[in-house]
Amino acid sequence: MATTYDIAYDLEKQIRESDEYEQLKQAYQTVNEHDEAKKLFDEFRQLQLDLQQKQMSGEAISEEEAKNAETSFQNIQQHKEITDLMSAEQRMSLLINDLNQIITKPLQELYGTLGEENK
Amino acid sequence: MATTYDIAYDLEKQIRESDEYEQLKQAYQTVNEHDEAKKLFDEFRQLQLDLQQKQMSGEAISEEEAKNAETSFQNIQQHKEITDLMSAEQRMSLLINDLNQIITKPLQELYGTLGEENK
Ligand SMILES: [Ca+2]
Ligand SMILES: [Ca+2]
Numbered sequence: 001m002a003t004t005y006d007i008a009y010d011l012e013k014q015i016r017e018s019d020e021y022e023q024l025k026q027a028y029q030t031v032n033e034h035d036e037a038k039k040l041f042d043e044f045r046q047l048q049l050d051l052q053q054k055q056m057s058g059e060a061i062s063e064e065e066a067k068n069a070e071t072s073f074q075n076i077q078q079h080k081e082i083t084d085l086m087s088a089e090q091r092m093s094l095l096i097n098d099l100n101q102i103i104t105k106p107l108q109e110l111y112g113t114l115g116e117e118n119k
Numbered sequence: 120m121a122t123t124y125d126i127a128y129d130l131e132k133q134i135r136e137s138d139e140y141e142q143l144k145q146a147y148q149t150v151n152e153h154d155e156a157k158k159l160f161d162e163f164r165q166l167q168l169d170l171q172q173k174q175m176s177g178e179a180i181s182e183e184e185a186k187n188a189e190t191s192f193q194n195i196q197q198h199k200e201i202t203d204l205m206s207a208e209q210r211m212s213l214l215i216n217d218l219n220q221i222i223t224k225p226l227q228e229l230y231g232t233l234g235e236e237n238k
Contacts, residue, residue, distance in 0.1 A: 004133040004214070008221040011130055014123040016225040025229060058177015095123070096223070102127040103218070106135040107211070110144060 011099070020092045027085040037079040044072045130218070139211045146204040156198040163191045 002010075015021055031037050047069050054061055076082045121129075134140055150156050166188050173180055195201045
């Protein structure tokens with residue numbers, strides 16, 4: 001009989017062979033092959049990370065930082081390699097979210113029921 | 120042929136039938152049947168949530184709040200129903216983390232490789 005882990009490995013294999021993953025991998029390779037796009041994309045990701053960390057630590061984001069992020073976002077959108085990659089990331093993320101929702105349903109039920117009881 | 124979603128539903132079924140889930144469910148029911156334990160546990164969880172939210176928004180945690188959380192934690196540890204529940208939650212959490220690591224390995228590989236290229 002298949003164990004929980006066996007099934008998780010099956011699922012991993014399916015994800016690896018999914019259109020979503022194949023397209024994401026391809027889109028990343030394409031960006032990596034275009035030096036200017038890659039540079040802009042890396043800068044954009046770093047800016048995003050920096051702003052997220054500031055927000056999480058409760059630090060204020062300056063007007064200049066917000067403007068830099070906006071400019072960086074406008075720049076990357078000029079590159080089809082990058083917009084393709086971002087679309088592929090979004091499709092992959094939708095798949096993973098769907099799968100997570102299915103898998104964690106037993107836990108949601110358990111905690112949901114408890115939440116109701118507290119009302 | 121089984122689709123990605125079919126396999127995710129299989130995995131959900133396995134999790135629902137796992138010892139970890141059965142024990143967690145049982146431990147929750149036991150806490151729910153003991154009014155004093157349930158009240159203390161709900162208060163502890165609420166205190167935890169409040170402190171987490173403060174930390175995430177960068178707000179300072181007062182000495183009184185830290186002391187309340189400590190006292191609440193000491194109180195709940197006097198109740199076997201609650202320590203059993205917390206152990207069951209930890210075992211469930213270890214299983215879910217294991218499964219997540221397996222399932223998201225393709226993504227970790229993709230992002231990991233990219234990280235290396237940036238060095
Ligand atoms: Ca290149
Ligand atoms: Ca009761």
